[in-house]
Amino acid sequence: MDTILAPIMWLVSWVMYGIHWGLTNLFGLAEGSGPAWVLSVVGLTIVVRLLILPLYNKQINATRQTQILQPEIQKIQKKYKGKKDTVSQQRQQEEMSALYKKHGTSPFASCLPMLVQMPILFSLFRVLYAFPRIAEGERGPLGPIDVTTAEAFENSTVFGAPLSASFGTASEASLPINVRIVAGVLVAFMVVSMFYTQKQLTMKNMPDSAMDPSNPAFKTQKYMLYGMPFIYLFSGAAFQVGVLVYWAAGNIWNIGQQTWFIRNNPTPGSQAYRERQERLRKKRLRKGMSEEEAETLAQEEAAAAGGQRQQPMSKERAKKAGLEKNVVESPAEVEEEDIDPSEVRGKDGLTDAERARKRYERRQAERARSKAKQEQRKKKAQQNNKKRNF
Template identity: 40%
Template sequence: MDVGAALLYPFQWLVSAIMVGLHDGLSALGMPAASGWTWTLSIIGLVLVIRAALIPVALRQVKAQRRMRRLQPELRKLQEKYKGRTDPLSRQAMVQEQMALYKQHGTNPLSACLPLLIQVPFFFALFTVLSGITTAAISGKGIGAMSPEQVVQFDESSIFGAPLSASMLHGTPGGGNVVAVWILSVGMILAMTAAQFITQKHIMAGTVPAESPADPFMRQQKAVLYALPIVFGIGGIVFPIGVLIYWTTTNLWTMVQQFVLDPRAP
């Protein structure tokens, strides 16, 4: 096991343990253990557990965004001060003064990315777990907290005829409906990228001065605005259906949470 795999293993175990626990709970309530819908609700429940745990981080993020809004008059004054001055020394001086303002007020435009960064190891853990389902099922091994029997059960489960372990790029296991896999994948890719774009647009509108396209932080936020939906869109071709369910759910949660906690219209 290499260093990366060793660091990821605790997250793999935690993610799979939560998912298995939710699955067993739903089964105890009467849902069929082998049903793809039981596993789907377990994945959605995993999102709810992780995002509920991140609510304190989200609240700090919103507070940082509000401090950024209060900073806007001072940032505009700073932009007026350096308006028309494009020499390197002036640009450097403006950035240094901006950084001083951010430090003084205890905020940073990039604070909006913190919840996303915290979720990254959980996402990669789930991706590696679900991506290895078919291989583990063939070899009779478990993954993380999932027993060999649960691995086989998950590998054989589906919704609307689309196996949860299938993906657009890596194909559909035997017995799965290829058309269903493509329709579900494309639909969830569009939903998760749209939710990500709307969320980032709302965050950026409330935290970054729109009057200064030359502002390096403005350029960084714009890069995030357009880059993340592209990354998710391209990555969605590789993601198994189960991972797409996870990421679509978490992006929709983020969008709703952003408008609930910070409803100020851009």
Template identity: 35%
Template sequence: MSVIYHAISAILLFWHSAWQRLLGDASALGTDWSWVLGIVFLVLTVRVVLFPVFVRQIRSQRAVQALQPRIAELRTRHRDDRETLQRELVELYRAEKANPLMGFLPMVVQIPVFLGLLHVLRHLKPTMPEQLKTLYGWTVTQFDSASSATLFGAPIAGTFGSTGRDLALLGADGATVRTVAAVLVATMVVTTYLSSRQLILRSGWATDPPQRLVQRLMLYGIPASLLVSGLIFPIGVIIYWVTTNLFSLGQQTWMLRRYPPPVNGASSPEARADTPKAVTNGNGDEPGRPAAPKVGAKPTNRRRRRAT
């Protein structure tokens, strides 16, 4: 994890330095913008680097969605033989180059980044010994500046649950910290829900029960857990999360327009080609069925009277 801490610190310090050269040390609205914008641009850097992964994710999701009719057919055919079902599903995914686990890859990749930033910001304490302040490539001056940086008067290293002693060390007012943290936590929960909802509604609910369960977990479970865990996150980490969600909303809007979901659960071209078409007679009716009466035609008697 030390490599991750160094990487996160390097990106954060780079953007802080860039914004400090542009804005100087001036602050407005009780906010040290060079540090806040450093966190925001840390998000943008990570998301730009991960953009090809997100493109692969959406392509894989579309491939899996197109295979749903064939997957349902396999589940029906092998409902009493799970081993054969799993083997044929693997073969189907391999043949169509679809990976149902690809949807989790961006989230998995971002977890170390999130944990790295959480560790770095929790490390920002004014009472930290000087030899520890220079960990992960920081200078003492940078460390002291970050540990006192604020957003609307609340230190970015503070949390909603910070004790009175912690707040005293940060030189912060408890009411201000809790107010800013509460607003950010609420924003984090709402934007997480909207981001998940946007993706699910635009992509469609999965027909596979396990995948549908995962979708429900993403839609309701993750926002609910953030409502609790967000109370212990440093304000700087919540800024990171909210920025990530806002970026995701914009990115998903673009991706879903660029890679629209299959219409009405349309299957792949191969599946559509294998679907038999109804054979019709010259009137456009299927053989074996009586021809539809023409509009305005008079009914005729099948039996004719014998001529007398």
């Protein structure tokens, strides 16, 4: 395995050594063994996360598109349900591929960050495994890591637990109880943080249409919600304390990054999206915007994000439906005197309400033109039929 991972191991060792050098020479941390080596592992986590940030953005967008497309995916699956012949299976795959291609996504795009991180994680595992052997002279230097550097790393601890020790090799350490406690706490934190991040994605940032218990994608998400932490519970005991520190720091980064994305860029139709729309509505009301204007803008944003805009209802229709008290007037019905003159105007000289009204009127005009064209085509078709009858 070292032969395959050798380039990544060499790169990982140089990144850790460079961060350690910066911490000791620029920030005054003690050279040799000490917290600088622990922080170098944390620094490696930050470097890796920053490098894969574009992939993470792609993963978020791919996951969101897949969730939004679930109703259409289910239609295709129902269409070919029970058809096991080769032709039907091939057509189903072709229709699914065409759907993903149309919306610019792929079911595998959400796995990219994990696929990139796994070689780095295994390389770090092998680098930490090589440190004791380098310190004892059993193998040659690894990049900048020589005997002296390896010994300093070996003597660096996290609450008395050496970075290269693991739960399974605790008996070989000078303080085996410390190793077991630190490793156990880090593994427990990994399990809890992984469960939390998966639950955020599954329950809070998934549209209601995708949360059908019969939906295969939703089932997969639920399996991951409970399965991945369970796997970490057993696999974490085999990793060194340094790897667990890397993993724990990565999970903390994930929680912060994911919380920001879900709060500021949630999936349309999800609980997080409704909470964001409510926050924006309250913010606009605090700025002096009326309830009707805030509702109109919220509907415009929902339509732009791929949601469905609630169509304005006239007062007569509202009376028939028994909703007169809850009528939301259309932008076209908002009178000029109802607009707050102190409202902030944009570069085009319009307020948000005036801009919303213009958008509404433009759509109404487009609908009228479209309707007129349809009627014209019908008349032509009728005239052609009359001529053929003669």
